[in-house]
Amino acid sequence: MPRSDISISTTDATPTDAPTGASAEESAYDRRRLRQWLAGEARADGIERRDLLRLLTAAGLATTATVAGTGSALAATGPTGPTGPTARAGDTAAAAAVPGIVKPLPDAWFTARGTNAETRFEALAGTGHHTPTDRFFVRNHTSTPVLDADAWTLTVWGDGLAKGRTSEFTLDDLKRLPATTRSAFVECAGNGRSFFTTQQGQTVSGTAWTLGAIGVARWRGVRLGEVLRRAGLTRDAVDVLPRGLDADYLLADGTNLGRVRRPLPLSKALDDVLLAYEMNGEPLPADHGRPVRVLVPSWIGIASIKWVGDIQVSAQPLYSPWNTDFYRLFGTAHPEGGSAPLTRQTLKSAFELPWNASLESGAEHRLTGRSWSGAGGIARVEVSTDGGATWRHARLHDAPRRADWVRWSADWRPAAPGAYTLLARATDTTGRTQPQTTVHNTQGYLFDAVVRHPVQAV
Ligand SMILES: Nc1nc2c(c(=O)[nH]1)N[C@H]1C(S)=C(S)[C@@H](COP(=O)(O)O)O[C@H]1N2
Numbered sequence: 001m002p003r004s005d006i007s008i009s010t011t012d013a014t015p016t017d018a019p020t021g022a023s024a025e026e027s028a029y030d031r032r033r034l035r036q037w038l039a040g041e042a043r044a045d046g047i048e049r050r051d052l053l054r055l056l057t058a059a060g061l062a063t064t065a066t067v068a069g070t071g072s073a074l075a076a077t078g079p080t081g082p083t084g085p086t087a088r089a090g091d092t093a094a095a096a097a098v099p100g101i102v103k104p105l106p107d108a109w110f111t112a113r114g115t116n117a118e119t120r121f122e123a124l125a126g127t128g129h130h131t132p133t134d135r136f137f138v139r140n141h142t143s144t145p146v147l148d149a150d151a152w153t154l155t156v157w158g159d160g161l162a163k164g165r166t167s168e169f170t171l172d173d174l175k176r177l178p179a180t181t182r183s184a185f186v187e188c189a190g191n192g193r194s195f196f197t198t199q200q201g202q203t204v205s206g207t208a209w210t211l212g213a214i215g216v217a218r219w220r221g222v223r224l225g226e227v228l229r230r231a232g233l234t235r236d237a238v239d240v241l242p243r244g245l246d247a248d249y250l251l252a253d254g255t256n257l258g259r260v261r262r263p264l265p266l267s268k269a270l271d272d273v274l275l276a277y278e279m280n281g282e283p284l285p286a287d288h289g290r291p292v293r294v295l296v297p298s299w300i301g302i303a304s305i306k307w308v309g310d311i312q313v314s315a316q317p318l319y320s321p322w323n324t325d326f327y328r329l330f331g332t333a334h335p336e337g338g339s340a341p342l343t344r345q346t347l348k349s350a351f352e353l354p355w356n357a358s359l360e361s362g363a364e365h366r367l368t369g370r371s372w373s374g375a376g377g378i379a380r381v382e383v384s385t386d387g388g389a390t391w392r393h394a395r396l397h398d399a400p401r402r403a404d405w406v407r408w409s410a411d412w413r414p415a416a417p418g419a420y421t422l423l424a425r426a427t428d429t430t431g432r433t434q435p436q437t438t439v440h441n442t443q444g445y446l447f448d449a450v451v452r453h454p455v456q457a458v
């Protein structure tokens with residue numbers, strides 16, 4: 001291993017799951033943002049916030065996107081197509097078509113949702129700790145741009161740099177800098193959103209994900225802090241704004257929100273953020289950000305900007321629709337102007353079983369699943385096979401790690417045929433346990449309640 005290769009993955013990851021200095025800074029930042037919001041100081045790049053909110057309400061969130069059609073699942077399903085327990089190689093009829101996604105999306109692994117593809121949890125059974133790249137969910141606001149890694153450059157600019165200077169980095173430049181490898185999830189803020197409706201009877205807007213808008217990969221890249229320092233970071237800098245090279249995001253009425261971008265506070269940018277160019281030991285595939293994406297461990301997926309083309313470094317707080325009108329909590333239980341912009345993910349658990357799975361009654365089954373938290377590692381998982389009347393501990397098959405999940409299992413013999421409800425409830429290393437219900441927010445973010453998973457014993 002070259003001297004410059006700093007590995008912080010699996011064996012030597014920072015063991016601390018206690019709140020760090022960085023998270024204390026994050027909450028100070030959240031409070032400052034909220035004050036600015038309430039004082040009406042924030043604007044979303046030329047769009048008055050009031051107008052945007054009205055537009056979003058009228059248009060219905062996430063029902064809209066430009067679709068440039070740079071790729072399709074059918075076009076990309078080659079003769080050596082996906083293989084797996086139920087996917088048939090080269091069987092395009094069994095592949096979901098999602099306009100704008102390049103990789104094949106076999107029905108056995110994915111559910112198509114608009115411009116997005118959700119991983120089926122049952123497709124993760126037996127796959128190991130990391131989500132295989134070909135089964136990793138895709139969340140695209142528009143469509144995957146197929147970029148030439150050799151022609152790509154990253155521009156770092158803004159008044160938070162010395163003399164406001166601009167720097168350019170090629171992929172080779174980034175690869176010459178010290179590399180870091182780590183395991184981390186990317187999870188959409190709206191993962192689990194459909195359960196606000198199906199379990200709590202509430203209306204929410206956005207993609208109706210079940211639990212599969214998450215994946216865990218081994219990411220390799222350079223620390224963002226390293227690149228910022230080389231670009232001439234000054235003490236004045238407070239925010240960085242990475243921006244994607246995918247197409248502008250358009251609302252249904254034609255309002256152009258520009259390129260996908262969301263500011264990060266400098267404290268997080270310097271803490272553990274990577275500019276990742278490898279996923280599970282291979283160059284990043286097109287759908288996941290080739291050639292380089294931002295990877296923001298523990299935070300909601302939108303922070304991890306794919307196909308990053310430039311990063312603004314600013315001496316003032318920055319705003320975009322993605323931290324002003326999207327990815328904040330609105331609703332009667334939240335502050336009038338909305339919560340502070342969302343940062344860390346919440347706590348969830350999922351069984352690696354299809355919905356309404358059939359299980360033989362009288363036989364012993366090994367129930368498997370995964371649990372994760374944005375606040376720390378997973379300390380404990382309890383499982384109920386009787387709708388929550390009784391609980392027992394699941395066996396954990398991974399050590400608790402920040403920004404990562406644990407696999408677990410529990411054995412069960414359904415005594416008689418009939419309908420059963422399975423529940424899994426995780427507790428993280430900060431002591432938080434999944435609740436029975438999640439407080440409503442209009443855009444359906446951060447669902448963390450225990451999910452009721454129906455199965456049939458036959
Ligand atoms: N440039 C760009 N980056 C993006 C997005 C996007 O549409 N464009 N989607 C974001 C969202 S909402 C999520 S949840 C994650 C999804 O990452 P994945 O598609 O690699 O799973 O990417 C984020 N980064």
Ligand SMILES: [Mo]
Pocket residue numbers: 139187188189190301302
């Ligand atoms: Mo997302």
